[in-house]
Amino acid sequence: MKILVPIKRVIDAYVTIRVKADQTGVENANVKMSVNPFCEIAVEEAIRLKEAGKATEVIVVSAGNAATQESLRAALAMGADRAILIETDQELQPLAIAKLLKAVAEKEQAGLVILGKQSIDGDHNQTGQMLAGLLGWGQATFASSLTLENDRATVTREIDGGLETLSLKLPAIITADLRLNEPRYASLPNIMKAKQKPLDRLNPDALGVDVTPRYKTLRVSEPPPRKPGVKVESAAALVEKLRGEAKII
Amino acid sequence: MRILVIAEHDNKSLKSCSLPVVTAASELGGEIDMLIAGHNAADAAAQAAKISGVKRILHCDAPLYERGLAENLAQLVASLSADYSHILAPASFFGKNVTPRIAALLDRQQISDITAIHDAKSFTRPIYAGNAFETVEISETPVILTVRPTAFDATPEQAESAAITALPPAEDTDLSAFVSRALTKSDRPDLANAAIVISGGRGLGSGENFKDLLEPLADSLGAAIGASRAAVDAGYVPNDYQVGQTGKIVAPNLYIAVGISGAVQHLAGMKDSKIIVAINKDEDAPIFQIADYGLVGDLFQLLPELRAALDNSA
Numbered sequence A: 001m002k003i004l005v006p007i008k009r010v011i012d013a014y015v016t017i018r019v020k021a022d023q024t025g026v027e028n029a030n031v032k033m034s035v036n037p038f039c040e041i042a043v044e045e046a047i048r049l050k051e052a053g054k055a056t057e058v059i060v061v062s063a064g065n066a067a068t069q070e071s072l073r074a075a076l077a078m079g080a081d082r083a084i085l086i087e088t089d090q091e092l093q094p095l096a097i098a099k100l101l102k103a104v105a106e107k108e109q110a111g112l113v114i115l116g117k118q119s120i121d122g123d124h125n126q127t128g129q130m131l132a133g134l135l136g137w138g139q140a141t142f143a144s145s146l147t148l149e150n151d152r153a154t155v156t157r158e159i160d161g162g163l164e165t166l167s168l169k170l171p172a173i174i175t176a177d178l179r180l181n182e183p184r185y186a187s188l189p190n191i192m193k194a195k196q197k198p199l200d201r202l203n204p205d206a207l208g209v210d211v212t213p214r215y216k217t218l219r220v221s222e223p224p225p226r227k228p229g230v231k232v233e234s235a236a237a238l239v240e241k242l243r244g245e246a247k248i249i
Numbered sequence B: 001m002r003i004l005v006i007a008e009h010d011n012k013s014l015k016s017c018s019l020p021v022v023t024a025a026s027e028l029g030g031e032i033d034m035l036i037a038g039h040n041a042a043d044a045a046a047q048a049a050k051i052s053g054v055k056r057i058l059h060c061d062a063p064l065y066e067r068g069l070a071e072n073l074a075q076l077v078a079s080l081s082a083d084y085s086h087i088l089a090p091a092s093f094f095g096k097n098v099t100p101r102i103a104a105l106l107d108r109q110q111i112s113d114i115t116a117i118h119d120a121k122s123f124t125r126p127i128y129a130g131n132a133f134e135t136v137e138i139s140e141t142p143v144i145l146t147v148r149p150t151a152f153d154a155t156p157e158q159a160e161s162a163a164i165t166a167l168p169p170a171e172d173t174d175l176s177a178f179v180s181r182a183l184t185k186s187d188r189p190d191l192a193n194a195a196i197v198i199s200g201g202r203g204l205g206s207g208e209n210f211k212d213l214l215e216p217l218a219d220s221l222g223a224a225i226g227a228s229r230a231a232v233d234a235g236y237v238p239n240d241y242q243v244g245q246t247g248k249i250v251a252p253n254l255y256i257a258v259g260i261s262g263a264v265q266h267l268a269g270m271k272d273s274k275i276i277v278a279i280n281k282d283e284d285a286p287i288f289q290i291a292d293y294g295l296v297g298d299l300f301q302l303l304p305e306l307r308a309a310l311d312n313s314a
């Protein structure tokens, strides 16, 4: 069984985000880029399934500009077998990405697609669910554990107030939550080896997908500021502030 | 204009996060229908009928909707969509799971986690873990939205109940099956709705310290307990205590962060709280930059003192 893992290149989670003065977006010149953390977890899970003999091949795919191949190489260095870059400079919204991924999943006859649950730049939390809907496959989002047995996937997922376990028919869509696993670091020899692994290039036209944006971003703005606070000297002083000034307890 | 709100419920009762979604729907202007898809969910439907502003309850009752599986629910909502200009659900784990699937079935682009409505087509939502907000405009219908519950007030009850219409089920997609559910039991207020939340981080050092130091304080304050990801990952408390970009979004009247450094991913889940208190031994911890009241010191000394101070002045 082939596992397809869609990954996104994003501004690194530890970069301080600054909104551009003209409100068209956030500063992205010369900032550190990384594989979206949830996608790394998805890649790790796929590699573990292959190591356990449950999968034959791990294919990573990403839609984005030419620099995105760097992120694909990072996933290859972790242990994915080959990569597909859907190259475009267009702005891509989740529905368009899901359509591109559907075309690739069908072309590759993937038996399982593992995505991240959320991209940490757009925070949409949509693409996996959309892909499942487009393909007519079952879905288990926010997965914290996954086992494959007899053409079914058993997935424990994080829900409000606890955990839920579902059993899905394969092929299916899984989206990874933080606790699914701890991604490995790529070793230097594997980083070198990754340079030789196949990386195919496609584009939206070749896949027959119209990626025209559906919504328009009117502006990007700073979060409302909080008014500066004060330091208090003692626990007693804090309680006094909370009762007297803030009148909150 | 007619608007469909997908209710979150557990068959017996409505989840409180459904109420702010009705408020958001009212801001759009138009008649509001609410869908209760469940099994033996008459009580939830009756409760929904009492929400102010809801015109009609669509009650679809069948075993295949008992657990809110996304595949079946999305199928049902897609079959109803032709009547609506907007379809809304809470941006809870439930809504995030099902709504994008509905959007895909309808060939629509969802707008996630909205925190403000400007008109029927333009909305504001947080991006980059709340470090920026984008305002977007979308011209297709139906508009598919998930609504951040803490950004809108809960709707009050109405005296007269809305009409309840029974709906036939759509076909069973049979793509997934429910196996089990393990919910964390607690007598404390629900994290998402509590007026006061006290959260612990890695600084707490152990699950026992949560029990011995945070729980008594939570009890004196009537507070819910939350945690940072570091505290959850270390196994001090269950997963569903996590506050932040990937956990719960809370906005209580009072949020007390104890032994939490204040990483952006944590702030994303609590910085809309009315009053924020931080207790940390590192005076340069980023949490102090957003705290209304900061207390610098060792939590092992300060928490017992805080409890004593609360009991004294009560």
Ligand SMILES: Cc1cc2nc3c(=O)[nH]c(=O)nc-3n(C[C@H](O)[C@H](O)[C@H](O)COP(=O)(O)OP(=O)(O)OC[C@H]3O[C@@H](n4cnc5c(N)ncnc54)[C@H](O)[C@@H]3O)c2cc1C
Pocket (backbone or CB within 6 Å): A013, A037, A038, A120, B200, B201, B202, B203, B204, B227, B228, B229, B230, B231, B242, B243, B244, B245, B246, B247, B248, B258, B259, B260, B261, B262, B263, B264, B265, B266, B269, B279, B280, B281, B282, B285, B297, B298, B299, B300
């Ligand atoms: C994609 C992604 C998503 C994430 N999502 C979340 C999320 O949803 N929620 C979340 O919380 N995190 C999230 N994180 C993790 C986040 O980046 C931080 O690692 C985490 O919040 C740190 O938790 P902490 O503050 O408890 O631990 P630390 O950063 O280790 O801070 C511990 C603090 O305790 C203080 N302390 C220690 N001992 C004492 C003492 N005796 N008395 C007083 N103070 C003391 C220290 O000074 C320190 O400030 C996410 C990270 C990523 C990459």
Ligand SMILES: Nc1ncnc2c1ncn2[C@@H]1O[C@H](COP(=O)(O)O)[C@@H](O)[C@H]1O
Pocket (backbone or CB within 6 Å): A005, A006, A007, A008, A009, A036, A038, A039, A042, A061, A062, A063, A064, A092, A094, A097, A114, A115, A116, A117, A118, A119, A120, A122, A123, A124, A125, A126, A127, A128
């Ligand atoms: N441009 C992209 N290329 C490939 N996969 C993507 C892309 N954008 C998002 N994804 C996948 O969809 C997941 C959820 O993203 P989102 O719906 O944007 O929050 C990510 O974790 C990725 O697995």
